[in-house]
Amino acid sequence: MAGVKTLTVVGSGTMGHGIGQLAAMRGIDVRVFDVDAAALDRAKAGVRTSLDRFVKKGTLSPQESDDVLGRMSFVSDLAKAAGGAEVIVEAVPEVLELKQKVFTDLDAIADPGTLLATNTSQLSITAIASATEHPERVVGMHFFNPPVMMRLVEIIRGTLTSDDMLERTVALAEQLGKESIVCQRDTPGFITTRAIMALRLECIRIYEEGIASMEDLDKAMRLAFNHPMGQFELNDYNGLDIALQGSRNLREAYGERFAPPPSLVARVAAGRLGRKTGGGWFDYPSE
Ligand SMILES: NC(=O)c1ccc[n+]([C@@H]2O[C@H](COP(=O)([O-])OP(=O)(O)OC[C@H]3O[C@@H](n4cnc5c(N)ncnc54)[C@H](O)[C@@H]3O)[C@@H](O)[C@H]2O)c1
Numbered sequence: 001m002a003g004v005k006t007l008t009v010v011g012s013g014t015m016g017h018g019i020g021q022l023a024a025m026r027g028i029d030v031r032v033f034d035v036d037a038a039a040l041d042r043a044k045a046g047v048r049t050s051l052d053r054f055v056k057k058g059t060l061s062p063q064e065s066d067d068v069l070g071r072m073s074f075v076s077d078l079a080k081a082a083g084g085a086e087v088i089v090e091a092v093p094e095v096l097e098l099k100q101k102v103f104t105d106l107d108a109i110a111d112p113g114t115l116l117a118t119n120t121s122q123l124s125i126t127a128i129a130s131a132t133e134h135p136e137r138v139v140g141m142h143f144f145n146p147p148v149m150m151r152l153v154e155i156i157r158g159t160l161t162s163d164d165m166l167e168r169t170v171a172l173a174e175q176l177g178k179e180s181i182v183c184q185r186d187t188p189g190f191i192t193t194r195a196i197m198a199l200r201l202e203c204i205r206i207y208e209e210g211i212a213s214m215e216d217l218d219k220a221m222r223l224a225f226n227h228p229m230g231q232f233e234l235n236d237y238n239g240l241d242i243a244l245q246g247s248r249n250l251r252e253a254y255g256e257r258f259a260p261p262p263s264l265v266a267r268v269a270a271g272r273l274g275r276k277t278g279g280g281w282f283d284y285p286s287e
Helices: 014-025 037-057 062-070 078-082 096-109 125-129 163-175 192-208 214-225 231-238 240-254 262-269
Strands: 006-010 029-033 072-075 087-090 115-118 138-143 152-157 179-183
Touching: 006 014, 006 078, 014 029, 014 037, 014 062, 014 072, 014 138, 029 078, 037 062, 037 072, 062 072, 078 096, 087 096, 096 115, 096 125, 115 163, 125 138, 138 163, 152 163, 163 179, 192 214, 192 231, 192 240, 192 262, 214 231, 231 240, 240 262
Parallel strands: 006 029, 006 087, 029 072, 087 115, 115 138, 152 179
Antiparallel strands: 138 152
16 A cells, blocks of 8 residues: 555644654654644754754754644644545544544544544544545544654544544554554553553552652652663653543543542642643652
């Protein structure tokens, strides 16, 4: 198979611009769309900064870096961005109603054969697809941050996703140089979010029970299991509020084993959300 030649990203934030850059680095013509013109400017600047790093490291030549940017266009008109694309990857904020609205619009604009992928971390693919006339072409394509570096793509089959679209998604992940796994049932947290939340919540409980310090728990994850970071340190990066929301969503689906630990609830109530607020599990006074 020739592979994908044109890909559109909808939502140019943290994930969207990275997914676009990744595709352009693999020779695909990319259009990046956002409702916010300032976000498009930031996306372009973010891609340039990232490409500069590759050039500095010697992984890309200056010419190759220019070529990657040359394959990317940053567009503020959805019809222009989405029309004619072989694949569209949605990366707008994690709000079901917002994603449904975007998919209704994309379904109307995109060519009939276009694969519609969502980068949601935990919303139901089936619920997002229900906003379209063609739910069989909607697939979960969960990239990790930052998409150009992280090796895995988690692919999720919605209840009505066709085998053909799923196979095309697996092939696309390979074309993008990624390893993939397939979550065969559209269940809350899929594979990765469910597994990492179980580990995170258990680490918090061990700490709450006075069995070990947060420092020792992080050390255990790093040195016993070769994780690059412990769960407390990592959670300070990605936000205690996100963890609390994830825990509540998973509790609703799977019961008390995912119930939010009191120390997590208390920190979020106190506004200690992680590095972004100067402290979460640990303190970051200079940030
Ligand atoms: N940040 C992560 O580490 C991460 C990792 C994996 C998956 N995700 C998922 O990726 C998705 C995007 O997350 P993010 O962190 O990139 O968010 P973000 O807030 O950085 O970016 C979202 C972008 O979408 C734009 N947007 C809002 N409404 C839009 C619309 N109707 N049409 C087009 N653009 C619109 C915003 O202007 C913004 O630029 C979410 O579903 C999130 O759960 C995030």
